[in-house]
Amino acid sequence: MTFVSDALEMSDMNLLDSARAPQLRSILMEGLSDPIMRKIAYSLSQRMRCPVQVLSCVNGVISHDSALSALPDLMLAAIVELKPLHSRIIVAVEGDLVGAMVDAMFGATSSDDLMRRELSTMEQRIGKQMIDLTISGLCEVLGSFMPLEWSIMQYEMAVGMLAIADKQDWMISTTGIFETSLGIGSIRVIAPYSAFEPFEARVNMQTWLLGHAIVDQRWLTTMERLVGTTHVDLQFDIMRGHVPIGLVERMTVGQILPLFILPQAIGFAGGIDLFYADYGQSDGFVCCRPSAPSSGESLLTKSARELDTVKPARRGKQQPSDEAAGAFRNSVIDRVRVMMTVRLGWTSLSVAALSDLHIGEVIRLDQTVDDPLIITVGGDVLGYGQVVSLPGQRCGIKVTDLA
DSSP states (O other): OOOHHHHSOOOOOOTTOTTTOGGGTHHHHHHHHHHHHHHHHHHHHHHHSSOOEEEEEEEEEEEHHHHHHTSOSSEEEEEEEEETTTEEEEEEEEHHHHHHHHHHHHOOSOSOGGGOOSOOHHHHHHHHHHHHHHHHHHHHHHTTTSOOEEEEEEEESOGGGOOOSOTTSEEEEEEEEEEOSSOEEEEEEEEEGGGGHHHHHHHHHTIIIIIHHHHHHHHHHHHHHHHHHOEEEEEEEEEEEEEEHHHHHTOOTTOBOSSOOOSSEEEEETTEEEEEEEEEEETTEEEEEEEOOOOSSOHHHHHHHTGGGSOOOOSSSSOOOHHHHHHHHTSHHHHOEEEEEEEEEEEEEEHHHHHTOOTTOOEEEEEETTSOEEEEETTEEEEEEEEEEETTTEEEEEEEEEO
16 A cells, blocks of 8 residues: 555645735734834924824735725825835825825915815925935834835826836735824835845844734734623623422422522623622613622522522422422432522623723613513523512512513
8 A cells, every 4th residue: 555645755835935925924014014104103293393193004915006006196106215125115195194284384275175186386395205204214113123225216196107016016005094283194105025025034033022022012902902892791690509400390480489589699701700799770770780709608508508498389289298299309300400590680791891890880781670580590591580578588589480
């Protein structure tokens, strides 16, 4: 028998090779885009005497043709050569942003943005200064890996004159959205994917310096987004205890459950008990308020110890004799106990809201005060009930309906 591995010549293959996955190299620019754009905003504010702030940064790996087609119709762009990378990049400033800067510095030239179909001589002059500041900020941040020298080959206002590579080549496009006192606009840096190969090599050699920081920043950003958008179902029980499965089988409407109401509700999520809570009502809705843990005997222990103090009635008109009842209780089935709970209600909270929850904070549940309590066994809804008074100034739950 000949195995395939014996018949074929094989060699190791890296599935994460940059030639197969061009999006991986964009991680570098993604990690640096925010400090680059903030540096640009700071330089514009200082040099132009006009407050500028960054609203957002957008990164993407797209084709050369797609990158150019995404540029705004009204803009001033420059083709820049970076040394020693032997690669050219495009820096494009949106016309609306240039106009807003000029208006803020010298007074508005037009109250109607639709009238601005081309850049004035003053706007072109200011736009070139903004491009210079953008390139300086870019090279200053990237200079931590490799000193760069730059020179502007040409300025253009027509997209068709900005080709720097074949239209099928991969480009890394980074867009910063800036806000001024008189308007919002974008600055876009478009660089060939191959231009970042030397930086990628430097990062691999200096992971202690920046590589882990970029990964950590992306992780923190992802976690912040997850904790804000991921919701968990927070539920509250006011009764818990193990009861014989035979007792559950004989449960009827009107029966008093063989458990007593806990002094505090138990808040839990995902099957994990989180805290105790006082409960009440507000504006017709059930509310809970987390409280500090109480010392002394466990509430669950007390409830379990008083399990047999209230005996349920059997179905049917005739009651069996004590001997028959005792025999039944000793049967195999009646020895198996299951967890019975009575649920006060529930609500949905984001992970962020749950982590910020503090003692004394009022949580409004989705249930109104008129909604029945939910009786569950083993996590399944078995029936519904309501609170009733019992002898000895105690309260219990009467079954009002079976599921």
